[in-house]
Structures are given as structure tokens and as C-alpha cells.
Amino acid sequence: MQGPEYLRLVKNLRGVLYRSKGVTATRELAWLKGKFRYRWLAASEGLGLDVKWKNLVVVPKLREDPALDSLFQASKFICPLIVLKERSLKDFKKAVVLELKTEQELSDGDIKFNLRLVDYAITDFYVESIELGKSGKLVERGELAQRDLKRFWRIKPSARGRTVVAYIDPLLLERPEEETLMSLIPCFVLDLGKGGA
Secondary structure (H helix, E strand, C coil): CCHHHHHHHHHEEEEEEEECCCCCCHHHHHHHHCCCCCEEEEEHHHHHCCCCCCCCCEECCCCHHHHHHHHHHHHHCCCCEEEECHHHHHHCCEEEEEEEEECCCCCHHHHHHHHHHHHHHHHHHHHHHHHHCCCCHHHHHHHHHHHHHHHHCCCCCCCEEEEEEEEEEEEHHHCCCCHHHCEEEEEEEEECCCCCC
């Protein structure tokens, strides 16, 4: 995908969805459908997400592995990854460089606010993280994540809590040829508790 349609997606996408195989995330998908009425979300065709709503764009897969593919899609479209259910995050365990855990209960407003913040995050560090990646400076990419984490100061950290924000480095899984796929990926973990496996 390239040209005007690609640029239109870059302009309008607010996140790439990911869920593990076997995770239904019924409440999370319903919540997103209700909140994203004017901006779009994307999912890789490899994810097999059987959800119909006008603001969900299914994009052609770049890799066979759905987890890696979703990371590369987020980098390509310069938007965060939205992980549906905390247990879906385990698919990225080898590549998670930083997590923010909390016991704080986030309201709808808190969730929407922090989804905007992860969107700003990738935009703000996109070029720098790619340059560091091209130079093989993966430790410095982790330090970039550590500095960026300060933007989530409204979330009270707790080591015993659940993960709500994570930074994932796809270069720890594969080094792609295309530099647009090399960004460090901030993600928001949307887990509304009961109501989806």
C-alpha cells in the first residue's frame, strides 16, 4: 500500500489492534467501536479479526506472524499498538523493553486520554527511534522509552498492578529492510475486566 490511500491512513489511524489467538475481548472491542466514531483503527488481515464497523480498516499483512505483523503495521502507519486484554501482551514478551503497571482503576476519560498520549508518543519519537535502530543502538531505544514514560504521569505506578502501557521493540524480534518498520512501538493495554476471554 502506498500513495494517496496510504497517506490518508497515516493521517486518520489512531491505533493498530492486536489480540492473542483465543482472546475474544468482547467488551474492549465494543468500547472501541463506541469511542472511535470519527477516527479509524486498523487490524492486520493476518489477525483474522471478525468485527464489522466502518472505522476499522483491515490492512494487508506484512509478515505471517500476527504479533510481529501488528508491530510493523503500527510502525508503518505511525500509530500505537492497542493490545486487547493484558494476556495478549505475553506474545511480545521477548520484545517488551518497558512496562507501566498500575492498580489504579481508569475511567473512560482516563483511557481516552492515555490513548491520545500513546498516539503522541510514537509521533514524537518516531524519527529518533528509527535512527537509533538503523545504528543498532537498541539500549538507547530502551532509554528513549524510559524518558518518554514521563508523559503518563497521571497513572500511579504499582509493581503489583496490571500493565496499561508498554514499549515494544520489534528489532528484538526481526530487523526489517524497510526503515519505516523500525520504530519503537508504544502500546496501550485495553483490558476492561470480565466480559471477554
